[in-house]
Amino acid sequence: MHWAHKDLLDVSDLSTGDVERIFEAADSFLEINRRPVKKVPTLKGRSVVLFFAEPSTRTKTSFDMAAKRLSADSFSLSKSMSSLTKGESLKDTVLTLQAMNPDAIVMRHGVSGAAQFIAERLNCSVINAGDGWHAHPTQALLDAVTLRRAWSGDFGGKTLLILGDIAHSRVARSNVNLLTRLGVNVRLCAPRTLLPPKVETWPVEVYSDLNKAVKDVDAVMCLRLQLERQQDGLLPSLREYSREYGLGKRHLLNAHGGAVVLHPGPINRGVEIASELADMGESLILDQVESGVATRMALLFLFLTRKDQGGERV
Amino acid sequence: MSNPDFVIRGAKWQGEAMDLLVADGKIMEMRPTGGSIAEGVEKIPANGALLLPALTDAHVHLREPGFEWKEDIASGLLAAAHGGFANIMCMANTDPVNDEVSVTEMMLDKARLAWPDGPRLFPVAGLTKGLKGQQLTNLAEMHRAGCKAASNDGLPVHNTELFRNAVEYAANWGMVVIDHCEDPDMAPGAGVNEGELSSRLGLKGAPTAGEAIQVARDILLAQYLDTPIHVAHVSCRQAVEMLADAKRRGVPITAETCPHYLLLTEDAVEGYDTAAKVNPPLRTMDDVLAIRQALNEGVIDILVTDHAPHADHEKEVPFAEAPCGISGLDTALPLTMRMVDEGILDMETAIRAWCLRPAEIFGLPSCGFAAGDSADFVLYDPSASWEVRPELMRSKGKNTPFMGQTMPGRVNALFVGGRRIV
Numbered sequence: 101m102h103w104a105h106k107d108l109l110d111v112s113d114l115s116t117g118d119v120e121r122i123f124e125a126a127d128s129f130l131e132i133n134r135r136p137v138k139k140v141p142t143l144k145g146r147s148v149v150l151f152f153a154e155p156s157t158r159t160k161t162s163f164d165m166a167a168k169r170l171s172a173d174s175f176s177l178s179k180s181m182s183s184l185t186k187g188e189s190l191k192d193t194v195l196t197l198q199a200m201n202p203d204a205i206v207m208r209h210g211v212s213g214a215a216q217f218i219a220e221r222l223n224c225s226v227i228n229a230g231d232g233w234h235a236h237p238t239q240a241l242l243d244a245v246t247l248r249r250a251w252s253g254d255f256g257g258k259t260l261l262i263l264g265d266i267a268h269s270r271v272a273r274s275n276v277n278l279l280t281r282l283g284v285n286v287r288l289c290a291p292r293t294l295l296p297p298k299v300e301t302w303p304v305e306v307y308s309d310l311n312k313a314v315k316d317v318d319a320v321m322c323l324r325l326q327l328e329r330q331q332d333g334l335l336p337s338l339r340e341y342s343r344e345y346g347l348g349k350r351h352l353l354n355a356h357g358g359a360v361v362l363h364p365g366p367i368n369r370g371v372e373i374a375s376e377l378a379d380m381g382e383s384l385i386l387d388q389v390e391s392g393v394a395t396r397m398a399l400l401f402l403f404l405t406r407k408d409q410g411g412e413r414v
Numbered sequence: 415m416s417n418p419d420f421v422i423r424g425a426k427w428q429g430e431a432m433d434l435l436v437a438d439g440k441i442m443e444m445r446p447t448g449g450s451i452a453e454g455v456e457k458i459p460a461n462g463a464l465l466l467p468a469l470t471d472a473h474v475h476l477r478e479p480g481f482e483w484k485e486d487i488a489s490g491l492l493a494a495a496h497g498g499f500a501n502i503m504c505m506a507n508t509d510p511v512n513d514e515v516s517v518t519e520m521m522l523d524k525a526r527l528a529w530p531d532g533p534r535l536f537p538v539a540g541l542t543k544g545l546k547g548q549q550l551t552n553l554a555e556m557h558r559a560g561c562k563a564a565s566n567d568g569l570p571v572h573n574t575e576l577f578r579n580a581v582e583y584a585a586n587w588g589m590v591v592i593d594h595c596e597d598p599d600m601a602p603g604a605g606v607n608e609g610e611l612s613s614r615l616g617l618k619g620a621p622t623a624g625e626a627i628q629v630a631r632d633i634l635l636a637q638y639l640d641t642p643i644h645v646a647h648v649s650c651r652q653a654v655e656m657l658a659d660a661k662r663r664g665v666p667i668t669a670e671t672c673p674h675y676l677l678l679t680e681d682a683v684e685g686y687d688t689a690a691k692v693n694p695p696l697r698t699m700d701d702v703l704a705i706r707q708a709l710n711e712g713v714i715d716i717l718v719t720d721h722a723p724h725a726d727h728e729k730e731v732p733f734a735e736a737p738c739g740i741s742g743l744d745t746a747l748p749l750t751m752r753m754v755d756e757g758i759l760d761m762e763t764a765i766r767a768w769c770l771r772p773a774e775i776f777g778l779p780s781c782g783f784a785a786g787d788s789a790d791f792v793l794y795d796p797s798a799s800w801e802v803r804p805e806l807m808r809s810k811g812k813n814t815p816f817m818g819q820t821m822p823g824r825v826n827a828l829f830v831g832g833r834r835i836v
Contacts, residue, residue: 191730211732212616213686232734234616270616296613297621 264323480509600624723811
């Protein structure tokens with residue numbers, strides 16, 4: 101079946117059928133990634149540029165590993181290594197990259213809309229690896245893949261709490277969009293200063309009291325608190341934030357039995373999540389990392405073979 | 415009575431065909447067409463054009479000195495002339511800032527060299543040195559050099575005591591202080607309204623409260639000092655409701671808005687369209703309706719373009735990195751006529767807002783049709799519709815969200831001081 105999309109800018113670009121295809125492909129790649137020999141020739145001869153204009157460890161490494169396991173050639177470029185530091189515009193930088201004929205550019209950028217901006221100007225596929233506060237579609241997809249495994253494929257009736265700096269989180273936006281469409285009840289919890297304006301128009305329940313928010317949930321996704329939010333005047337102190345909104349073991353006592361914990365990383369241990377919680381059995385944080393490689397393999401496979409007649413089967 | 419120098423024959427004014435008689439650069443008489451005209455007097459047929467007083471734009475950015483690639487004084491005046499403007503006031507945020515007489519004089523020299531017969535340029539003095547909000551400029555000197563108003567524009571003076579002093583000091587010379595209507599700490603330069611859209615797009619938004627807070631400050635000061643303050647480019651209902659109340663109470667406050675706040679909502683920035691990024695940002699339809707009503711009722715006194723030209727490459731960047739502003743001189747009059755056609759504005763309001771009130775507020779040459787008024791007028795051809803395309807815009811700035819739209823007519827001729835300059 102033909103993959104219709106040129107770009108992945110946001111999860112809202114994807115139909116439910118598209119998401120199911122990604123899940124199926126990710127399942128296959130998860131299995132491959134656990135074999136002794138993890139490399140397959142699926143994308144041999146294809147090239148992917150990893151253009152990260154904002155620092156990243158796990159997302160960039162995850163895409164790099166995904167590309168290499170599919171035998172694609174990957175090329176990394178950071179903002180500090182690019183001509184952006186010499187004053188070149190984003191448009192000229194990506195047009196230069198495209199002139200080298202890659203099959204896809206995976207881009208992270210600190211400004212919302214940057215992925216759409218380049219996608220409108222490039223012929224190759226653009227995969228958004230996070231743009232400003234706007235969207236992080238591959239993170240939402242890998243989170244869904246992780247939860248799907250934890251919940252044995254059944255999202256219906258499950259409740260997920262997203263806890264932390266929602267206002268400035270592309271992870272929260274993309275997860276709300278995707279998981280609510282899959283049937284998950286999503287709750288948000290943060291102090292008012294870290295909730296987005298008009299959050300009441302989102303398809304979620306909103307809390308400012310963590311003890312109430314966590315009641316009977318099946319999963320909690322903690323978000324990293326950017327430490328500069330205190331300097332921005334959005335919080336009085338990190339201490340107060342961690343006391344009021346840091347997830348501890350005692351909170352999970354009010355959740356459903358077997359409730360799991362997620363975090364997109366990197367973690368500020370002791371700020372948004374108690375250190376012991378990050379390491380406990382119910383923590384899916386490392387499962388997310390594993391799912392991340394498989395999910396990105398699925399995405400690279402679908403986008404890079406989109407022009408092939410009928411596509412390929414995994 | 416001596417003979418006129420020339421006569422505009424049969425132009426439409428308020429639904430009637432009129433003759434406009436001009437002598438010595440001034441309006442001599444306006445009368446129903448067909449009267450006898452002495453031999454040898456030049457007769458200029460209007461050919462169905464509408465006769466309008468020439469426009470005054472009290473808020474433009476000409477970018478010279480310092481940013482000539484965006485616009486220079488010559489190109490700005492070219493766009494103004496073809497837009498039907500006889501007078502324009504240019505803001506001080508140039509480089510160097512217009513905070514010294516030498517800069518004002520340079521601007522005026524450039525204008526005279528490029529356009530000796532108009533449009534007339536009235537530079538706006540920077541209110542504080544370098545627009546830094548710390549030290550008042552030499553306003554008396556700058557007034558004598560030709561500045562009718564003073565403003566920090568996009569960098570409003572945060573220190574209310576200093577701002578109060580500025581208003582009082584400027585009033586000594588009849589200079590009006592223009593204040594940018596946004597609390598400078600609340601999302602400066604955000605370019606998008608704070609609300610559901612900004613949340614969805616992941617952009618920092620500017621709330622209407624930030625605008626209203628600044629307008630409230632200005633109302634309170636204008637009332638306390640009993641001294642006029644002019645509020646720049648109002649965009650939201652909260653602000654106009656306070657202005658309406660203040661005006662009912664006789665507070666000497668005046669206000670302006672721009673065509674884009676009458677025609678566009680925040681939806682124009684959907685898809686991160688930088689052409690629609692302005693400061694203050696485009697708001698909701700409720701705000702648009704409030705602005706329209708306020709203009710028609712005179713709560714908002716005047717229309718301005720806030721002409722803010724930028725080079726293409728400056729706007730062709732991700733939304734958050736793009737400068738704010740719309741290039742407005744080329745499209746202001748056609749957009750106004752479209753609004754008149756659609757019943758959004760009545761013609762009387764449009765003329766009051768573009769021609770009569772700006773002259774009253776800032777002490778500029780009167781653009782009217784009374785005998786003795788300067789002969790500043792436009793012949794506007796409503797049958798000559800045109801599509802906004804970069805090559806048809808006279809400004810160097812092609813940054814407009816109206817690109818590709820059809821305008822309902824164009825300026826056929828502009829006369830300033832009795833001279834035809836377009």
